[in-house]
Amino acid sequence: MSDKFAGLTKSQLDSHWMAFTANRQFKKDPRLMVAADGCYYTDATGRKIFDGLSGLWTCGLGHNVPEINEAVSNQMKELDYSPAFQFGHVKSFQLAERICEFMPEGLNRVFYTNSGSEAVETSLKIARAYWRKLGKPGKTRLIGRLKGYHGVNFGGISVGGIGANRAPFGETLAADHMRHTMLPESAFSRGMPENGAELADDLLDLIALHDATNIAAVIVEPLAGSGGVLPPPVGYLQRLRKICDDHNILLIFDEVICAFGRMGANTGAEAFGVTPDIMALAKQVTNGAMPLGATVVKQMIYDAFMDTDAPEYMLELPHGYTYSAHPVACAAGLAALEVLEQQQIIPRVAKTAVHFEKSIHELDDCPNVLDVRNYGLASGLTLAPYPGEPARRPFEVAMRMWDKGFYVRYGGDTIQLGLPFIVESSEIDSLVSALHESLEECA
Numbered sequence: 001m002s003d004k005f006a007g008l009t010k011s012q013l014d015s016h017w018m019a020f021t022a023n024r025q026f027k028k029d030p031r032l033m034v035a036a037d038g039c040y041y042t043d044a045t046g047r048k049i050f051d052g053l054s055g056l057w058t059c060g061l062g063h064n065v066p067e068i069n070e071a072v073s074n075q076m077k078e079l080d081y082s083p084a085f086q087f088g089h090v091k092s093f094q095l096a097e098r099i100c101e102f103m104p105e106g107l108n109r110v111f112y113t114n115s116g117s118e119a120v121e122t123s124l125k126i127a128r129a130y131w132r133k134l135g136k137p138g139k140t141r142l143i144g145r146l147k148g149y150h151g152v153n154f155g156g157i158s159v160g161g162i163g164a165n166r167a168p169f170g171e172t173l174a175a176d177h178m179r180h181t182m183l184p185e186s187a188f189s190r191g192m193p194e195n196g197a198e199l200a201d202d203l204l205d206l207i208a209l210h211d212a213t214n215i216a217a218v219i220v221e222p223l224a225g226s227g228g229v230l231p232p233p234v235g236y237l238q239r240l241r242k243i244c245d246d247h248n249i250l251l252i253f254d255e256v257i258c259a260f261g262r263m264g265a266n267t268g269a270e271a272f273g274v275t276p277d278i279m280a281l282a283k284q285v286t287n288g289a290m291p292l293g294a295t296v297v298k299q300m301i302y303d304a305f306m307d308t309d310a311p312e313y314m315l316e317l318p319h320g321y322t323y324s325a326h327p328v329a330c331a332a333g334l335a336a337l338e339v340l341e342q343q344q345i346i347p348r349v350a351k352t353a354v355h356f357e358k359s360i361h362e363l364d365d366c367p368n369v370l371d372v373r374n375y376g377l378a379s380g381l382t383l384a385p386y387p388g389e390p391a392r393r394p395f396e397v398a399m400r401m402w403d404k405g406f407y408v409r410y411g412g413d414t415i416q417l418g419l420p421f422i423v424e425s426s427e428i429d430s431l432v433s434a435l436h437e438s439l440e441e442c443a
């Protein structure tokens with residue numbers, strides 16, 4: 001294997017319009033993965049590449065996990081597909097209960113999707129429909145937060161707060177945004193920033209503007225990921241929870257990145273001590289091996305749909321996907337959660353995170369580093385922009401890293417890291433030292 005293009009023709013390369021990718025640049029100089037095992041990819045030239053983002057925040061257990069491989073392969077032979085509507089299969093119910101075991105107390109009803117974006121969309125739709133069920137059809141307004149990322153569907157980009165992901169698409173759903181929590185005085189915080197809990201009071205301003213009788217839900221990522229890896233300020237989520245309780249507004253956590261271990265706890269809710277009414281999850285639930293997402297709700301929400309005088313043969317929520325609860329994805333999920341628990345991976349994340357925090361903050365004084373943030377096995381570095389080109393330096397640094405055998409994410413003005421849960425301290429040190437060199441080279 002020494003062909004950078006892995007034998008692909010130009011026509012093949014051109015045929016695939018790649019997601020969230022600079023297609024023109026990529027196709028001139030492709031970065032192709034051909035295999036993966038543990039914390040490493042192999043690229044088309046045969047190089048080993050350290051997986052600094054666990055795939056896309058998906059593969060915390062590493063790649064090529066035998067238990068997941070076997071479960072998927074067996075499931076394909078046993079039941080490759082089962083209709084998602086009006087008929088079921090055993091594993092979806094087993095997995096639903098298993099997912100609930102990882103949830104904070106009270107979140108115990110699982111609606112399946114195939115992705116994080118769909119889990120968000122499902123959360124928003126359930127929130128609105130819930131208030132209708134309760135006879136409050138005016139409660140429709142949705143509130144998100146600047147720098148929030150909630151996937152790419154119309155609901156998600158409406159509550160999302162990353163301009164570049166919304167601007168090209170014109171009008172979205174009516175939604176308001178609280179300010180983000182990235183304060184200049186919090187730069188280089190280790191773990192949760194001390195300042196900023198009061199930013200949750202932005203919700204009070206929006207309540208004053210719209211009146212809570214018109215607001216369905218507030219959605220935030222406990223740790224904002226794609227917006228730059230922003231851990232919540234101490235007390236912020238608690239304050240948001242209280243305002244929601246005081247004003248009868250549902251609180252949705254988008255835990256597509258946080259759930260199942262990345263924060264060193266089962267969920268972000270557990271790590272930060274706040275329980276939402278609805279949680280959107282995906283990614284790590286199958287270790288990325290199969291697409292699966294879910295929206296998990298409190299029983300009161302489920303019950304609001306089930307307590308109806310309509311005939312029993314009538315469905316309660318006209319929503320779902322052909323691949324909701326896909327049997328192969330459910331088999332992958334059951335296997336992934338078993339490995340997560342049996343191998344005590346989450347406590348391991350909490351332990352490794354201590355070394356990671358120490359190590360990543362060695363970059364605080366590197367050239368052009370404006371901020372380093374971290375929590376669990378996630379970190380974000382903000383880099384100083386070239387005049388008028390905020391996204392260029394992260395791209396250049398990430399390409400240097402790729403040349404050195406490390407895959408890291410670059411987006412906006414940040415470099416993002418989401419290390420595999422099974423990473424060794426020595427691998428963290430190598431990654432940080434390669435970043436050090438790359439930042440120097442791009443100074």
Ligand SMILES: Cc1ncc(COP(=O)(O)O)c(C=O)c1O
Nearest residue numbers: 115116117149150151225254256
């Ligand atoms: C917090 C959050 N929500 C939603 C999504 C969207 O998930 P997907 O890409 O599976 O649709 C992501 C993806 O990174 C995410 O980080």
